[in-house]
Amino acid sequence: MIWLAVLAAAVGCYLLKLAGVSVPASLLERPAVQRIAMFLPVAMLAALVATGLFDAGGRLAVDFALLAGVGAAVVALVARQSFLVVILVAAATTAVLRALT
Amino acid sequence: MTTVSAVSPDTHKAIRRDALGIAAYAGAFGASFGAVSIASGLSVAQTVVLSVVMFSGASQFALVGVIGGGGAGLAAIPTALLLGVRNAFYGVPMARILGREGLRGLRRPVAAHLVIDETTAMAVAREDPEAQRYAFWTTGVLLFTFWNTGTAAGALASSRIGDVGALGLDAMAPAAFLALLWPRLRVPAARWVAAAGALIATALVPLVPAGLPVLATAPVAVVAGLLPRRRTEEAP
Structure with a gap:
């Protein structure tokens, strides 16, 4: 099942790139279409952050170590740290809190 | 500046240096993807195939994020695809830059695979068409190499770690999504879209x-995109 998802999504993502360099530009240059394309990753990435934090197998729950880790990631982002630093800070914070409690 | 339009070797050198910096960074980013993917329950082989064939960071993180969250594979597929839609839009400036000649024959399917955030940004930042093409191909090839090497290294290393929770690896996925989201929140309307997305999903x-x-x-993005813009100078 995981293989099916991996292969179907990977091939699909490639076809999207191929379509981009192949379809007439006028099709993708309409303002509303561009705005939808700009907002799609925003809505879905925000949703992925939220479910990553609060989804405990189909019910809502708060894991404080996890929440603190992502909170530390926000601090790193505000401090303009690189991607790698941000996620390492998150993992380290969560790991330390779990070791202490 | 109306002297010569020929690109000096210095420009190529500068492009190579920038591309190498981005690629090295992508190697580290790829390693973190490898680790998150293994922590989400994918095998090393599945993780490597994703980086080679999908080759689009946000979609890859989303796919393994949904699978790791217990989601059926069937829900993970459209999630990754919708996040990959933006690459199609990068195709518009890239097709213009590469031109009919640059996309002839086998070059089109190969070039298409390399059309992602970083390569597009590197290409459109140059002024000379020749430099734009050079920046696209150099960044694309280096990034592809480093991204996949990093993914394999990260996946192999973390497949030897037994307890994902003790190391806080489960915090890496939401932190990665947040880091990918962060630069997109500069547009004020995007903050509302993000807040709505987070609330609805929760x-x-x-x-x-x-x-x-x-x-x-996804419909939140469609509605926000179709709404008339209230102020013309909304974006900074």
């Missing part, structure tokens, strides 16, 4: 099967 968690809460936020 509210749906107890109501629908795993994977669907994320997918259900």
Whole structure:
């Protein structure tokens, strides 16, 4: 099942790139279409952050170590740290809190 | 500046240096993807195939994020695809830059695979068409190499780690999504879209099967995109 998802999504993502360099530009240059394309990753990435934090197998729950880790990631982002630093800070914070409690 | 349009070797050198910096960074980013993917329950082979064939960071993180959250594979597929839609839009400036000649024959399917955030940004930042093409191909080839090497290294290293929770690896996925989201929040309207997306997804968690809460936020983007802009100078 995981293989099916991996292969179907990977091939699909490639076809999207191929379509981009192949379809007439006028099709993708309409303002509303561009705005939808700009907002799609925003809505879905925000949703992925939220479910990553609060989804405990189909019910809502708060894991404080996890929440603190992502909170530390926000601090790193505000401090303009690189991607790698941000996620390492998150993992380290969560790991330390779990070791202490 | 109306002297010569020929590109000096210095420009190529500068492009190579920038591309190498981005690629090295992508190697580290790829290693973190490898680790998150293994922590989400994918095998090393599945992780490597994703980086080679999908080759699009946000979509890859989303796919393994939904699978790791207990989501059926069927919900993970459209989630990754919707996040990959933006690459199609990068195709418009890239097709213009590469031109009919640059996309002839086998070059089109190969070039298409390299059309992602970083390569597009590197290409459109140059002024000379020749430099734009050079920046695209150099960044693309280096990034592809480093991204996949990093993924394999990260996947192999973390497949030897037994306890994912003790090392806080489960915090890496939401932190990665947040880091990918962060630069997109500079547009004020995007903050509302992000807030709506997070709220709707959270509210749906107890109501629908795993994977669907994320997918259900796609209409938010469609509605926000179709709404008339109230102020013309909204974006900074």
